[in-house]
Amino acid sequence: MxxxxxxxxxxxxxxxxxxxxxxxxxxxxxxxxxxxxxxxxxxxxxxxxxxxxxxxxxxxxxxxxxxxxxxxxxxxxxxxxxxxxxxxxxxxxxxxxxxxxxxxxxxxxxxxxxxxxxxxxxxxxxxxxxxxxxxxxxxxxxxxxxxxxxxxxxxxxxxxxxxxxxxxxxxxxxxxxxxxxxxxxxxxxxxxxxxxxxxxxxxxxxxxxxxxxxxxxxxxSLPDRVGRQPALSEEEAVERLRGLLDETVRWHLRSDVKIGVTLSGGLDSSTLLALVDRQAVHPEQIEVFSCDYDDPAYSERPWVEAMVKAVGRQAHFTTLGPEECWRSLEAITWYQEEPFGGVGTAAWVPLYQRAKDRYVTVLLDGCGLDDILGGYRSHHAVYLAGLRAQDPAMFDHEFRCYRATWRLTRAAALQDVQCAGGEGRATMAGDGSDPVCPECLSPSLANDGGTRPKFPRPFESPLKNTMLQGLLYTKLPRALRFKDRLSMAFSRELRVPFLDHRLVEFCFGLPDHLLIRDGFVKYALRKAMLGMVPDAVRLAPKRVVSTPQREWLAGPLQDEVAAILMSASFASRGVVDPDKAREWYRRFQSGKRTNSFYVWQWLNLELWFRTLIDPPCVAQAPGWSPEPVVAGVVRT
Missing domain, CATH: 3.60.20.10 (Aminohydrolase, N-terminal nucleophile (Ntn) domain)
Known part of the structure; x- marks a missing residue:
């Protein structure tokens, strides 16, 4: 790159x-x-x-x-x-x-x-x-x-x-x-x-x-290239999916420099590592990197260790704590250039630094499978909303599975389905909570703001339309920018094999019931990885809250948050009402709101103004934390 x-x-x-x-x-x-x-x-x-x-x-x-x-x-x-x-x-x-x-x-x-x-x-x-x-x-x-x-x-x-x-x-x-x-x-x-x-x-x-x-x-245009797959049985579709996965990973291994793999505890990156082991000429030379947090409640390490053990490898683990995270935010903001994803993005800093220290120039990343195979809770809810009208008997079965998969009460699960069908609130995070707080917009910005953006819906399937929105307009574009800017900050090339257009087109052409079934999202992928990924990983439900951002912003970093929300510069921007923001932050600290994204939005925007709007010149990087973020927090 x-x-x-x-x-x-x-x-x-x-x-x-x-x-x-x-x-x-x-x-x-x-x-x-x-x-x-x-x-x-x-x-x-x-x-x-x-x-x-x-x-x-x-x-x-x-x-x-x-x-x-x-x-x-x-x-x-x-x-x-x-x-x-x-x-x-x-x-x-x-x-x-x-x-x-x-x-x-x-x-x-x-x-x-x-x-x-x-x-x-x-x-x-x-x-x-x-x-x-x-x-x-x-x-x-x-x-x-x-x-x-x-x-x-x-x-x-x-x-x-x-x-x-x-x-x-x-x-x-x-x-x-x-x-x-x-x-x-x-x-x-x-x-x-x-x-x-x-x-x-x-x-x-x-x-x-x-x-x-x-x-x-x-x-x-993806919709123009997608056609329903020709009368494939489940076994044939799974075999074709496995073949495309093998082929795209083989293409992405072409390099004249060292290659590594990023590994979380999830199915997607574990699939990637399993495929690399099948396709690489010398898989033992490809190193594995995983980022972790110092809070055990959010550690993916058990699932990572299960996967590397299955393929006979060791992983380089890097760990991020709240202080290291905060010290790196100014530099991350400079490299990102626009608002970014919070603690989850910051966790990649020590990982990319470790890859650089190991002279690994190219990193393969499992990004994309959730987006093309219906892997999010929102996808699951949209699928159920469609079934509710089309096949009540199947809906009853899948609804029970949905509740069990996401551990929801009947009322909460029904609310998800109603929202996905257009009967409820406009926004929903992966855990079903509200991520934004429009109540705190400044009056001038609220008055000048437009209507909710609308996205194309070219497919008959509501599930495919929701997947398309995430793939082309919302979830994936920002994830790609986060990863490109941060990997490039360390001069590392990040490759995403699962965005091969042939694979994407095939997955969008699969019938919905091969994407979501019996409570499992990414159903076809789980079938395809049988015998290649440990069942502890392959069959594990998706973990929707994967970072300690909520706890850090309410606890260890509360003084830093309060300092920004109380600052004169924050009050002067004209985009957030500072008094309302401080009041809603107090509510957040008391536990009345579980999603931390809107607090992060306020911090992130203020850091963006300070880093890229206010200074007379932005040509020079501000540098990382006084002590390298990786120092003292990497465990191998």
Whole structure:
């Protein structure tokens, strides 16, 4: 993985100093090389993290042999070797990189090359002859791409700070802040938290010519690619799922540097480790990393140890406590650039540091299976809401299973189903609680705020529509951003094999009853992993509250929370009513509200203002805690 920046407009070729400054804000993304390309009306910059072909030949920007096309690329196209064979007749290749394959594929097939790529990518290709910049992002937005049209100049980059360094004013986008505070939505729209800066939507490309506005095009639509699977029996569907899982993991093991696996105590990452053991040539050389908390009530260690024991491995455990977490928040905010997920995100800091200390450059992550196989409690509730009207007898059975799986009273379970069917509150966290507190919005923001965002519902199945929302608009986009920014802060490449588009399309084409059955979410996956993942992990219910954030914000970190809520700067932002926030925080401390997300929202936004809006310059990272977060808290 790498970092890219670009400028298109009159005199852009003379802006080398600016490109260097933009590029410097992303140096953590690429410590192994850097370069700049200029032509009339364009300047492109790149920082490289070497993963394929570690020689200097792999440095970017990279051009085609005839000099017509120049590319800057961030990510990996895993089927580059197969595509390379198809392009051999265009002349010999000079590197062993996927980047050279991408630019040659574009020279051969134009935008249609995107349909042939399997992987995670964002890139920009300059066409000297057509005087056009072609910018593309992978199907599910795994790799970031930001852009702005500023004073007649097009700016693009892998991170927001690079565009801010180019002179775009650092003004908060109030509609995005409203959606965040009122509904808990972020990463759900092309706009960012900075006014005037947008991200290129997943599955899209844009073209830019000097002096003209960018033109956006969609090349991939998941609903258009999903069809019901041809009359597969349960056994055939499970076997096909297992085959796709094996294949995608095999592709994602292509690397010229050390690879590791992140492991939680859940089914998804355990599935990943089991598949790596099946597909890697030397699985014993692939290291395992797991993050943990110093609170035993939230430790996943027993399930992690069960999995590593089953495959004959050892795991590198890192542990996070409240003090270490708090000390790291300013730096995490700088790298994240927008609000992030709280304690759960901070827990990755010592893990990525440990991977770096072990010289493991690439990490495989089990992210995505919940989103494509109906793995959340909200998915389960939506499925039941559909059954309630369509098959009352089946509903009665599955409703009893639902109560047992999530350990709910009948009234609480029924409320979940009613809400999922549109009869109740608009928001629900994984544990069924309310995560937001719109009552504390400032009057001005509340009055100017819009209606609840609506998302496409192209499927007949309510379950599939809910899964699509999470995959493309809510849950997964923000999780991908959290993990990209934090792994890149330590110059580690994070790969997500379970977002292979072929796997996603297959899972969305499965009938609902193969996703959720007999109280089990991800039913087909549990069947597919029989004999590969220990039953203690394979059959365990999903654990919905996985971090001690609630306890830390109410207890060990209460003084830090109170200091922010009492600060003059917090009161001056105009987005949260400070008196109401302090009152609701007292209620939270007394146990009247169980979800801590809205408290985290207030803290996170204030830290964001202090780190990225208030300072005169944001080009320099604030650094981690005075003592490295990993020091003294890693247990192996």
């Amino acid at each position: 790498c970092g890219i920046v670009g400028i298109v407009g009159a005199g852009a070729e003379q802006q080398v100093d600016l490109v260097q400054r933009m590029r410097a804000t992303e140096r953590h993304r690429g410590p192994d090389g850097e370069g700049i390309f200029t032509d009339q009306g364009v300047a492109l910059g790149h920082v490289r993290l070497a993963v394929l072909d570690l020689s200097a030949a792999g440095h970017q920007p990279m051009s085609t042999p005839d000099g017509r096309y120049a590319i800057v690329h961030n990510g990996e196209v895993y089927n580059y070797l197969e595509l390379r064979t198809a392009l051999d007749d265009a002349g010999p290749f000079t590197t062993q990189t996927d980047t050279e394959v991408i630019v040659r594929a574009y020279a051969r097939w134009g935008p249609a090359c995107l349909d042939r790529f399997m992987g995670m990518f964002s890139f920009a290709i300059w066409d000297r002859k057509a005087r056009t910049l072609f910018c593309a992002r992978d199907r599910f937005g795994i790799k970031p791409f930001y852009y702005a049209d500023h004073e007649g100049t097009f700016l693009c980059a892998s991170e927001l700070k690079a565009i801010l360094e180019a002179g775009v004013p650092r003004r908060p986008c109030l509609p995005m802040i409203y959606d965040y505070l009122a509904w808990g939505y972020y990463e759900h729209a092309p706009e960012t938290f900075f006014e005037g800066i947008r991200h290129l939507p997943a599955g899209c490309y844009l073209t830019v010519r000097p002096g003209e506005p960018p033109r956006l095009h969609r090349y991939y």
